[in-house]
Amino acid sequence: MITEKVKISNPDNLTEADGEILKKAGEIIKNGGVVAFPTETVYGLGGNALDAGASKKIYAAKGRPSDNPLIVHISDFGDIYEIAEAVPEYAKRLAEIFWPGPLTMILKKKAKVPDETTGGLDTVAVRMPDSIIARNLIKYAGGYIAAPSANISGKPSPTEARFVTEDMDGRIDMIIDGGAGEVGIESTIIDLTVSPPEILRPGFITREMIEGALKTETRLPGAEADPGTGPRAPGMKYRHYAPRAPLYVVEAADKDTPGLIARLVQKEHEKGRRAGVLATEGNAGGYIAEKVENLGRADDGRAIARNLFRALREMDDADVDVIYAESLENKGVGTAVMNRLLKAAGNQIIT
Ligand code: TXA
Numbered sequence: 001m002i003t004e005k006v007k008i009s010n011p012d013n014l015t016e017a018d019g020e021i022l023k024k025a026g027e028i029i030k031n032g033g034v035v036a037f038p039t040e041t042v043y044g045l046g047g048n049a050l051d052a053g054a055s056k057k058i059y060a061a062k063g064r065p066s067d068n069p070l071i072v073h074i075s076d077f078g079d080i081y082e083i084a085e086a087v088p089e090y091a092k093r094l095a096e097i098f099w100p101g102p103l104t105m106i107l108k109k110k111a112k113v114p115d116e117t118t119g120g121l122d123t124v125a126v127r128m129p130d131s132i133i134a135r136n137l138i139k140y141a142g143g144y145i146a147a148p149s150a151n152i153s154g155k156p157s158p159t160e161a162r163f164v165t166e167d168m169d170g171r172i173d174m175i176i177d178g179g180a181g182e183v184g185i186e187s188t189i190i191d192l193t194v195s196p197p198e199i200l201r202p203g204f205i206t207r208e209m210i211e212g213a214l215k216t217e218t219r220l221p222g223a224e225a226d227p228g229t230g231p232r233a234p235g236m237k238y239r240h241y242a243p244r245a246p247l248y249v250v251e252a253a254d255k256d257t258p259g260l261i262a263r264l265v266q267k268e269h270e271k272g273r274r275a276g277v278l279a280t281e282g283n284a285g286g287y288i289a290e291k292v293e294n295l296g297r298a299d300d301g302r303a304i305a306r307n308l309f310r311a312l313r314e315m316d317d318a319d320v321d322v323i324y325a326e327s328l329e330n331k332g333v334g335t336a337v338m339n340r341l342l343k344a345a346g347n348q349i350i351t
């Protein structure tokens with residue numbers, strides 16, 4: 001298949017020509033095709049959420065197991081009633097405060113959402129993205145776009161169109177280049193079908209922000225979850241975000257993480273291996289390695305979130321044999337960043 005590549009000239013204030021591009025892309029989706037498009041988090045691989053055949057095409061393009069459900073993207077709050085059986089007060093409050101934005105809510109689904117879209121679950125994940133490109137595309141496509149991140153299953157989520165092209169060229173109908181998103185990591189996912197609400201995936205909208213908005217406690221999956229129920233966001237059980245080279249998160253017991261990473265890199269060099277380092281701002285200049293990526297200031301979780309997936313992809317391009325990453329502050333957006341980094345590392349930590 002030939003993948004058409006188009007570029008939005010003015011992502012913040014769409015021109016007429018941009019509108020025409022999105023109309024055409026919307027038609028492709030209406031006709032059962034698959035289009036990669038930008039959002040404020042990461043690029044999505046979009047198809048008509050109400051069309052079982054389109055969802056099958058998305059799974060095939062991603063190489064993703066079909067028990068891993070897709071997020072349905074909407075552009076008007078009212079449309080939620082078409083796909084969700086019940087819309088609890090909590091959902092309304094969260095939408096009022098955080099939509100459009102990087103928050104996904106799990107709700108009981110209506111029958112018209114096909115099992116292919118929800119991986120056979122009786123719930124549906126719904127999100128209204130902030131990206132103007134995404135919301136216009138959703139409108140032109142008929143209102144409901146099912147979209148996972150636009151990477152081949154297991155690879156880092158794409159934050160720029162060039163990374164989508166790396167993975168999806170020849171596999172889908174169209175790639176829309178709309179620049180890099182502001183957020184850089186995927187949406188926070190909250191399950192509102194359980195009580196208290198459960199945060200299935202941490203993100204830019206933090207647990208503290210959600211608890212403040214709902215004036216109630218939330219819980220996290222894992223230790224606190226009901227035993228024996230398995231992973232509640234099916235996608236969270238798969239290997240994720242992995243660059244080609246093995247990745248280790250480093251957190252020195254004596255707090256001198258840069259010193260420990262320098263010794264680890266030195267050992268790699270003695271073996272004739274190429275090393276990459278994911279570093280924070282103050283330390284990046286001090287490393288001697290084949291590739292050093294400066295993720296941003298250690299106390300600026302938002303900057304690090306914006307840079308992380310690009311940095312992981314660039315490690316692939318630099319063809320390093322091993323990657324060492326500084327452990328990051330586990331608070332605010334940093335919690336979501338550490339969640340992605342540890343998944344990318346397959347939980348390999350050096351202390
Ligand atoms: O920011 C984002 O959420 C991006 C952009 C494109 O919107 N999308 C995204 O989709 O990250 P994906 O498919 O890569 O991740 C969706 C996650 C998966 O872990 C999946 O298992 C979970 O959401 N999920 C989807 N529907 C679910 C449901 N009904 N119940 C529980 N988890 C669900």
Ligand code: MG
Pocket residue numbers: 148149157
């Ligand atoms: Mg994904």
